[in-house]
Amino acid sequence: MTDRESEHEKRPKALKNSESDDKLDNLDRNEKEIIRDHEVASAKLVHEIIRLRGIAELEKPFFALLWSAIGCGFVIGLSPFAQGILAVSLPDSSYKGVLVALGYSVGFIAVIAGRMQLFTENTLTAVLPLATTRNRRNLLRTLRMWGIVIAGNVVGTLGFALFNHFDFGGMPQVSAAVVAHSVEEMHILMPDAFQRGVPAGFMIAALVWAMPNLERQEILIITIITWLMALGNVAHSIVGCAEMWVAVLSGAIGIGEGLFGFLIPALLGNIVGGALLFALLAHAPVRAEIEGSEAKRTSEARPRGRISASAGRGRG
Numbered sequence: 001m002t003d004r005e006s007e008h009e010k011r012p013k014a015l016k017n018s019e020s021d022d023k024l025d026n027l028d029r030n031e032k033e034i035i036r037d038h039e040v041a042s043a044k045l046v047h048e049i050i051r052l053r054g055i056a057e058l059e060k061p062f063f064a065l066l067w068s069a070i071g072c073g074f075v076i077g078l079s080p081f082a083q084g085i086l087a088v089s090l091p092d093s094s095y096k097g098v099l100v101a102l103g104y105s106v107g108f109i110a111v112i113a114g115r116m117q118l119f120t121e122n123t124l125t126a127v128l129p130l131a132t133t134r135n136r137r138n139l140l141r142t143l144r145m146w147g148i149v150i151a152g153n154v155v156g157t158l159g160f161a162l163f164n165h166f167d168f169g170g171m172p173q174v175s176a177a178v179v180a181h182s183v184e185e186m187h188i189l190m191p192d193a194f195q196r197g198v199p200a201g202f203m204i205a206a207l208v209w210a211m212p213n214l215e216r217q218e219i220l221i222i223t224i225i226t227w228l229m230a231l232g233n234v235a236h237s238i239v240g241c242a243e244m245w246v247a248v249l250s251g252a253i254g255i256g257e258g259l260f261g262f263l264i265p266a267l268l269g270n271i272v273g274g275a276l277l278f279a280l281l282a283h284a285p286v287r288a289e290i291e292g293s294e295a296k297r298t299s300e301a302r303p304r305g306r307i308s309a310s311a312g313r314g315r316g
Helices: 003-008 019-026 029-037 041-059 062-075 078-089 096-113 119-132 137-163 173-211 219-230 238-249 254-315
Strands: none
Touching: 019 119, 041 119, 041 173, 041 238, 062 137, 062 238, 078 096, 078 238, 096 219, 119 137, 119 173, 119 238, 119 254, 137 173, 137 238, 137 254, 173 219, 173 238, 173 254, 238 254
């Protein structure tokens, strides 16, 4: 028996769900392997994958979260920076704005693929453990993680803005394009940052939810969703924070205007869209199934406990 066949034998027979699945016995080993490789995780399994990731994130040490969040804040600046490069490089045309918006995806691809601490990505992963087990400990752990990640992201985006402001990349035209784009974005987003923040949080949470079933297609789905975010001018708090700092350093807006006119409302909108709205919608369909499984395990454990106790008394 080959190693592949041995590994195949160890797999659970996930396909044997009904009497009609007995027909699969007519398939050879290779055909069954192909079918199993094309199975899609159920909503309950996706929920558990993200919940377990959330627990792992909640348990990370303070400085592990902080340094990752700072690095993420700097790297997410690749989004406006890539847009600046495209704005300078592409010829003027009616489709230039659509193509420039593709640059928005670059920072997201880098931070998500690098498993960095991006606040909006972590709103869903951190809130699912809380939604599943609602207690004070999980609430405090979630708030702790959000606070660390937001602070780190804000510091990191300031670092990117300083990088662009002093043109450390040696590309003055690109730096000027980043400034022009950032100032324009702030003027668009600030009047209704909260409302524009809700769909941004929802779209990133939808991206996180879809990822477990999109093996080897992650870059495509990240690009599509974030590209649409750019075209829709939704308010992503962390990318927007990088643009806010660029606009502040250019003198186009004041720091108080940026913090209270954009960052705080956008953060709240992202939380509503990502943590509350999507997490509740994602959790609700599988809640009864999860609670039913836990109740079944509890009921199965009780008779064994009584039998063991009786056996113990008999032996005594």
